[in-house]
Amino acid sequence: xxxxxxxxxxxxxxxxxxxxxxxxxxxxxxxxxxxxxxxxxxxxxxxxxxxxxxxxxxxxxxxxxxxxxxxxxxxxxxxxxxxxxxxxxxxxxxxxxxxxxxxxxxxxxxxxxxxxxxxxxxxxxxxxxxxxxxxxxxxxxxxxxxxxxxxxxxxxxxxxxxxxxxxxxxxxxxxxxxxxxxxxxxxxxxxxxxxxxxxxxxxxxxxxxxxxxxxxxxxxxxxxxxxxxxxxxxxxxxxxxxxxxxxxxxxxxxxxxxxxxxxxxxxxxxxxxxxxxxxxxxxxxxxxxxxxxxxxxxxxxxxxxxxxxxxxxxxxxxxxxxxxxxxxxxxxxxxxx
Amino acid sequence: xxxxxxxxxxxxxxxxxxxxxxxxxxxxxxxxxxxxxxxxxxxxxxxxxxxxxxxxxxxxxxxxxxxxxxxxxxxxxxxxxxxxxxxxxxxxxxxxxxxxxxxxxxxxxxxxxxxxxxxxxxxxxxxxxxxxxxxxxxxxxxxxxxxxxxxxxxxxxxxxxxxxxxxxxxxxxxxxxxxxxxxxxxxxxxxxxxxxxxxxxxxxxxxxxxxxxxxxxxxxxxxxxxxxxxxxxxxxxxxxxxxxxxxxxxxxxxxxxxxxxxxxxxxxxxxxxxxxxxxxxxxxxxxxxxxxxxxxxxxxxxxxxxxxxxxxxxxxxxxxxxxxxxxxxxxxxxxxx
DNA sequence: CATAATGATGAATGCGAATGCATAATTATC
DNA sequence: GATAATTATGCATTCGCATTCATCATTATG
Numbered sequence: 001x002x003x004x005x006x007x008x009x010x011x012x013x014x015x016x017x018x019x020x021x022x023x024x025x026x027x028x029x030x031x032x033x034x035x036x037x038x039x040x041x042x043x044x045x046x047x048x049x050x051x052x053x054x055x056x057x058x059x060x061x062x063x064x065x066x067x068x069x070x071x072x073x074x075x076x077x078x079x080x081x082x083x084x085x086x087x088x089x090x091x092x093x094x095x096x097x098x099x100x101x102x103x104x105x106x107x108x109x110x111x112x113x114x115x116x117x118x119x120x121x122x123x124x125x126x127x128x129x130x131x132x133x134x135x136x137x138x139x140x141x142x143x144x145x146x147x148x149x150x151x152x153x154x155x156x157x158x159x160x161x162x163x164x165x166x167x168x169x170x171x172x173x174x175x176x177x178x179x180x181x182x183x184x185x186x187x188x189x190x191x192x193x194x195x196x197x198x199x200x201x202x203x204x205x206x207x208x209x210x211x212x213x214x215x216x217x218x219x220x221x222x223x224x225x226x227x228x229x230x231x232x233x234x235x236x237x238x239x240x241x242x243x244x245x246x247x248x249x250x251x252x253x254x255x256x257x258x259x260x261x262x263x264x265x266x267x268x269x270x271x272x273x274x275x276x277x278x279x280x281x282x283x284x285x286x287x288x289x290x291x292x293x294x295x296x297x298x299x300x301x302x303x304x305x306x307x308x309x310x311x312x313x314x315x316x317x318x319x320x321x322x323x324x325x326x327x328x329x330x331x332x333x334x335x336x337x
Numbered sequence: 338x339x340x341x342x343x344x345x346x347x348x349x350x351x352x353x354x355x356x357x358x359x360x361x362x363x364x365x366x367x368x369x370x371x372x373x374x375x376x377x378x379x380x381x382x383x384x385x386x387x388x389x390x391x392x393x394x395x396x397x398x399x400x401x402x403x404x405x406x407x408x409x410x411x412x413x414x415x416x417x418x419x420x421x422x423x424x425x426x427x428x429x430x431x432x433x434x435x436x437x438x439x440x441x442x443x444x445x446x447x448x449x450x451x452x453x454x455x456x457x458x459x460x461x462x463x464x465x466x467x468x469x470x471x472x473x474x475x476x477x478x479x480x481x482x483x484x485x486x487x488x489x490x491x492x493x494x495x496x497x498x499x500x501x502x503x504x505x506x507x508x509x510x511x512x513x514x515x516x517x518x519x520x521x522x523x524x525x526x527x528x529x530x531x532x533x534x535x536x537x538x539x540x541x542x543x544x545x546x547x548x549x550x551x552x553x554x555x556x557x558x559x560x561x562x563x564x565x566x567x568x569x570x571x572x573x574x575x576x577x578x579x580x581x582x583x584x585x586x587x588x589x590x591x592x593x594x595x596x597x598x599x600x601x602x603x604x605x606x607x608x609x610x611x612x613x614x615x616x617x618x619x620x621x622x623x624x625x626x627x628x629x630x631x632x633x634x635x636x637x638x639x640x641x642x643x644x645x646x647x648x649x650x651x652x653x654x655x656x657x658x659x660x661x662x663x664x665x666x667x668x669x670x671x672x673x674x
Numbered sequence: 675c676a677t678a679a680t681g682a683t684g685a686a687t688g689c690g691a692a693t694g695c696a697t698a699a700t701t702a703t704c
Numbered sequence: 705g706a707t708a709a710t711t712a713t714g715c716a717t718t719c720g721c722a723t724t725c726a727t728c729a730t731t732a733t734g
Contacts, residue, residue: 004476006690017714022691029692032700032712047472049452053390053399054690057719062390064433072419073614078409085436094449096401097434099422112431115389135384139341250618258619277410281587282595283620343720354684359722366722369682391720394689 005046014042025050056117065304066113068098068106068123074219074247075276076291080124080146083297091305093119100126107132114139120304122146127190128153142307142314146300147291149191149316156307156314158300160321162195163202165289168323169242169271170203172287175332178240178269179209184217184227184252186244186273193219193244196273200242212238219244221251228255232262239268240329246272246279246288253284253328269329275321285327295319342383351379362387393454402641403450405435405443405460411556411584412613413628417461417483420634428642430456437463444469451476457641459483464527465490479644479651483637484628486528486653493644493651495637497658499532500539502626505660506579506608507540509624512669515577515606516546521554521564521589523581523610530556530581533610537579549575556581558588565592569599576605577666583609583616583625590621590665606666612658622664632656 007021014021016035023029024039031039042048056062065088069077085095096118098109106123110132113121121136121143128136128143133153136143145157173181183200186193197214204211213231217224224243228251231238243249249272256262256270264270272279275290299317306312325331344358351358353372360366361376368376379385393399402425406414422432433455435446443460447469450458458473461483465473470490473480482494510518520537523530534551541548550568554561561580565588568575580586586609593599593607601607609616612627636654643649662668 004690007692008690018691019693019714020712022693023713026692030711030713035712047475049448051394051454051690052452053393053454054719055692056390057388057394057690058692060719067434072415073412075410075412075415078412078415078418081415081434082409082436085434094453095434097404097418097422097432099419111386115386116431117388117390138384250620254619278615282591283587341720344722345720355721356684356686356723357682359720360683363722367681367683372682388720391689392722394720395722397689 004051005048007048007050009046010039010042010048013046014038022050060117062117062119063093064096064116064118065093066096066098066110066116066118066121068100068109068113068121068126070100070125071219072099074245075278076147076245076247076274076293077124079276079293080297083294084122084301087297087301091301093305110136114141119308120144122300122304123148125190125192128155142304144300144304144307144314146296147192149195151191154314156303156316158296158303158317158319159192159195160289160291160296161318162192163199164320165273165323166196166199166201166242167203168199168289169273170200170207172323172325172332173240173242173269173271173329174204174207174209176240176269176330177332178330180212180236180238181209181240181242182213182215182231182238183211183242184215184224184231184244184248186248187218188216196244212236217244217248219248221248224248224251225255225259228252229259232256232260232268237268240270241268242271244273246274246276246286248272249286249288249328250278250284253286265327265329271329275324279324279326287326287329288324290321290324292319292321341388342385344385344387346383347376347379347385350383351375359387397454399454399456400430401433401453401455402430403433403435403446403453403455403458405437405446405450405458405463407437407462408556409436411582412615413484413582413584413611413630414461416613416630417634420631421459421638424634424638428638430642447473451478456645457481459637459641460485462527462529465492479641481637481641481644481651483633484529486532488528491651493640493653495633495640495654495656496529496532497626497628497633498655499529500536501657502610502660503533503536503538503579504540505536505626506610507537507544509660509662509669510577510579510606510608510666511541511544511546513577513606513667514669515667517549517573517575518546518577518579519550519552519568519575520548520579521552521561521568521581521585523585524555525553533581549573554581554585556585558585561585561588562592562596565589566597569593569597569605574605577607578605579608581610583611583613583623585609586623586625586665587615587621590623601665602667608666612661616661616663624663624666625661627658627661629656629658 007018010021011018023031100106124146125148130153185197215227272286272288275288279286344355347358348355360368437443458480462485467490486494522534552564609625612625616623
């Protein structure tokens with residue numbers, strides 16, 4: 001194992017001072033062409049790379065962003081992670097990844113992130129208690145909630161327009177002739193779950209009807225399946241179900257088809273939310289509200305870096321997402337949103 | 338934004354020296370109960386946490402592991418990531434995440450990881466050129482390839498027993514009465530793809546038959562679908578297809594059923610590899626070889642940390658995975674592996 | 675009670691690179 | 705060609721904490 005090679009080693013080899021070496025590796029610092037080439041040559045010979053940790057100590061910039069994710073089984077989050085990686089890499093930042101179930105451990109994780117001197121934190125569908133938010137604020141570490149809103153704590157947040165999405169689904173299902181419509185919601189303690197539900201219920205109300213049932217699926221496939229069973233156990237089963245996200249919608253469809261022997265969409269229409277890649281797979285061919293993940297991620301990164309770089313205000317951004325019409329729900333003729 | 342609070346601030350507040358503060362936060366260092374409680378009190382009042390970067394500079398231990406992942410759309414990798422997070426967290430390490438397409442950029446990423454002084458690197462289905470492997474070796478940074486083998490470079494690696502898995506599939510399909518069996522392989526430039534293919538072909542050979550076709554699906558759903566179409570376009574279409582991983586198998590099943598109007602398993606049996614959660618979803622109900630992801634991850638972490646802590650040798654570990662029999666392939670009566 | 679052994683503590687040092695300051699080398703301007 | 709303006713360069717310092725060394729307090733041992 002070769003010993004670590006430092007800027008002093010390179011300096012000696014190149015016959016210059018350590019400062020010169022540092023300047024060559026610091027964008028914008030002044031160094032003559034001669035020095036530069038000597039240093040680069042020596043660095044290559046020795047296999048030198050600046051120690052980012054040491055650099056971070058001086059500059060106070062680690063170029064690391066902490067990312068906290070709750071679920072990875074729901075395909076939306078791996079996809080978000082992939083986009084986040086690209087967007088952050090393009091801006092010269094790196095990801096330190098943590099998993100946190102929603103209930104617990106977020107505080108602990110934030111403490112660890114802070115001790116690593118991350119420059120910012122992105123949480124995906126993870127909320128943050130007020131005192132933790134305050135701690136980040138006091139430490140000067142900006143936080144952006146991705147796909148999760150929160151009224152308290154004055155945190156930046158980026159979501160799709162969930163209320164509008166829910167409303168769009170209501171219009172679409174009503175236009176499709178459905179009158180007995182159930183909703184298996186996302187977790188109702190989360191803003192996304194709640195907003196979609198509200199938009200949906202409001203949307204139906206505008207047509208003078210109410211959902212036949214609203215049950216909290218809590219983003220769990222298991223719970224969603226159970227709810228589906230009990231909904232359809234009734235003589236008066238729904239003819240359409242709006243499900244709070246695609247991940248649950250797949251379970252709902254499977255339960256309807258393979259357990260209850262019902263046809264989707266002939267017996268029951270199903271609509272999801274997210275438009276993850278699986279939704280387009282022929283086995284599901286799920287009609288769903290698309291969350292424009294790319295735009296959402298870009299907005300998240302923009303907001304975060306703006307706050308890192310110039311202390312900008314925290315914003316709340318809502319990006320509208322279109323209904324992606326596929327085959328899991330009856331298509332009204334001439335439907336316009 | 339409160340200014341950073343350092344160990345000196347805490348020391349002043351507690352009326353002790355900076356060394357004392359450091360000792361209180363360093364497990365195993367000696368400090369009296371009185372000092373300890375004074376320091377802890379002061380630290381809490383000031384909201385102090387040791388700066389991990391500064392600590393890492395001194396100790397040479399960053400407690401960070403670099404994780405490099407190629408795909409996140411194939412559910413196997415998010416699942417692996419989740420397990421990795423748990424296993425590493427339990428050992429006090431953290432993840433710095435990078436995405437790399439297989440062909441490019443791995444070298445660049447490794448350089449960045451090294452500059453962050455990571456203590457080890459795990460690559461998931463990502464290979465590493467020999468000079469990059471050497472660079473890690475020279476820098477004393479152990480590397481473990483997860484779910485990917487590689488003969489050159491003397492790298493530690495953890496996979497399932499892919500050859501055996503392929504063979505098991507061959508036996509199972511033969512016992513199920515299939516004689517016209519095709520294989521849409523994983524990427525044949527990867528050890529996993531190659532080993533599964535070899536085991537499979539060998540297994541069939543032991544029964545005196547050969548696959549009717551072996552095509553490289555390159556882990557792409559699109560390519561797998563295209564191959565499925567062309568395979569079934571022939572008058573002599575296969576009655577079973579072994580697919581190199583679940584992710585492609587889903588696309589194959591969808592193509593067979595919804596595009597070609599064939600029944601799975603009545604017309605064509607399909608078997609995958611991985612046993613990701615989706616494989617158990619009723620829509621697919623995929624018979625597949627389970628990769629024991631938990632064991633694989635634990636082995637990966639064990640090997641890596643052993644090499645970090647005591648310079649252990651690099652190992653090659655193969656963990657056998659059972660056939661998970663579901664409904665996508667005909668079930669031979671009384672089949673024993 | 676004296677001496678040895680152990681534990682606790684602070685001052686000083688160093689990890690590796692960035693940067694302010696002062697000076698030297700180069701280039702621009704008249 | 706002389707002076708001003710600019711660019712390069714090195715020295716010394718700094719970031720925050722762990723650790724060595726020497727010193728001092730405490731406890732153990734005969």
